[in-house]
Amino acid sequence: MVLSLGVNLWVIHQHIHQIDTDQGERALNQHAQNISQQLQFYRSVLKQLARRGEAQDILIMHDIATAQEWAERQQRYLPHNIGLALVDPDGKVLGTPVELRLGPSCVADLRKKSSRQSLAEPLVHRDNPQLAHFDLTEPVTDSLGEALGTLFVSFSLDTLQAVLTQSVLPHEVLILRDESGATIAKAGNAPDGHEILHHEAKVPESTWRLELIRAETNTVPVYLALGGTNLATSVLIVTAFMTVTILMVRLFLAEFSRIKTLLDQIHAGESITMTDSPLKETEQVLPVIQAIAQDIQEKQTKLVALSLTDELTQLPNRRRFNMEVERACNLSQRGVQVGLLLIDIDRFKRINDSAGHAVGDRVLQLLAACLRHNTRKSDFSARLGGDEFAVVVTNMQKNHLPAWAQRMCADFQAALKDDPLTSGDSVCTLSIGAAFAECAITRNPTELFRRADQALYSAKEGGRNRLEIDQVNLNVPPTEQVPVNKNLR
Structure with missing residues (x-):
């Protein structure tokens, strides 16, 4: 007053x-x-x-x-x-x-x-x-x-x-x-x-x-x-002033609390919802917060993609592969035909030692390109590490797999021959081991991978440049099962 x-x-x-x-x-x-x-x-x-x-x-x-x-x-x-x-x-x-x-x-x-x-x-x-x-x-x-x-x-x-x-x-x-x-x-x-x-x-x-x-x-x-x-008028003015001040303080506190909530959501990685602000001051701040949140989200998306991608071949990496195998095994439990193919480049170490790592890297990139070209949208290709690759296929019959393997190896040989950096390394072939999630045992991601890896080992031992398909026999332990050999030459 x-x-x-x-x-x-x-x-x-x-x-x-x-x-x-x-x-x-x-x-x-x-x-x-x-x-x-x-x-x-x-x-x-x-x-x-x-x-x-x-x-x-x-x-x-x-x-x-x-x-x-x-x-x-x-x-x-x-x-x-x-x-x-x-x-x-x-x-x-x-x-x-x-x-x-x-x-x-x-x-x-x-x-x-x-x-x-x-x-x-x-x-x-x-x-x-x-x-x-x-x-x-x-x-x-x-x-x-x-x-x-x-x-x-x-x-x-x-x-x-x-x-x-x-x-x-x-x-x-x-x-x-x-x-x-x-x-x-x-x-x-x-x-x-x-x-x-x-x-x-x-x-x-x-x-x-x-x-x-x-x-x-x-x-x-x-x-x-x-x-x-004017004493009465002054009292009224002061009362009105104090009322307006209290309302403005409450409004500012509410807006500050809202901004804090938005920042907490951004920190937690949650999506935020922007609404109009009654204050001009915060109305100018909210678009900045939204831009920051969008930028953080885009960078997080890129980081996630980078963490799941192989840098050399730009194929999904081992981490992303593990997630996909688990998802595929869940699909197999609902009756979807699911298979796992492990692919290994034969004598790859010799290429690195004789031609150099630059040529070796180029061979890996060419194989990745062939996988993209020869797989369907429903299939999933990944580089597990070194010269080992994997393909998760859905709704592919076993009797169709040899033809796919023949086509895949032929494309790979043609790519090696046509590329200036690898044209002298046509001796580089592929060994493939395959396993299908056909029963309760093989619908487990770990067991499915073990059987495909065992089939790949059999292909290597059988002379390389081969396709080995695991055959499930519920009465025989997996290590004693007899694989079906398919020569890819």
Whole structure:
């Protein structure tokens, strides 16, 4: 409540200060306009006198006595003037300056003006404080506009003092200053005990400036009055402010909790669901979180794929193979025909030793390519390690397997012959051992692999480049079963 009241009073103070400033500027501009109007009145009088034929004739005839008499006569009729004279183009006063009440400063200024020196008008002279005045001049020309001379008139500063005195208000000071900053006239009393406001404005059509010094409105009574009348309003404002603050804090806490939940889900590898946020701040954060989650998910997918893929052949590796064999054995329990083929490259070590590992790697890659080409979408090929590969087949009959093996070996031999790196290694052949999950014993992944491996061993022992198919006999242990030999040559 105290905060709200303080803000309220500060706003009131600023408003009143702005009102004071605006009022002061308007008042000052009006005062400056009053001074300007006084000057314009005197200038209009000078123009009327300068346009009279009598003044023009005197300057043309250069009659000093007549000029003296004419000037003295005009002085009697022109209000507030101190001196008046006609001046020829050379700056010489037509008449006696002292009798025409022109002081030395005025005469000197007229000579400067005739020599085309720039003098700011109105000029102010304070040589004699009792005769302090300002000077105005008006050119006198003939009917063709040719310069004949100048009409000079000086007016008492009391006229300007009277204008300021009539304009000034209580607790105000008006100061009229000339171009140099010297005081021409001043009216009013300095405001004491109040905050002071300063305003300054240019007097139109002159080089003078008018300054206003005034007291700022005392806002303490206003504060007390408004503070009392607005107490209930202040309480309502504070209550509303606190309510809004509590709601905003709760909203922010809810959004922070939501962001934490999203981050926890990302950390746990779970998928996240994004919804619109009521806050602009978190609305900008959520897309970033979603992008991070998507990037992490993509990288995790790539890492999983890399962990299950053989780098050299890009076939699934042993880990992925174990998962697939287990899945296939589960299918066999539901009546699906499942077989496992283990393939080994004959004399592969000799190739590595004689031709180098680069050729050996190329042989492995060619075999992988042949497996991709000769297996169906339902089949699964993998590299188990070294020169040993495996194929999990589904719904393939045993009597179809020899033809598949013949085709596979032929493609492999052709690939070796056509490849520039391995064209001299056609002696590289394949030995294949096969086993089928045909009963409860062989539907176990470990047992199925053992039987296929035993068949592969038999193919190696039987002369290589062969296919051996395990035959399940429930009455005979697996090690004593007789394999069916198929020569692949």
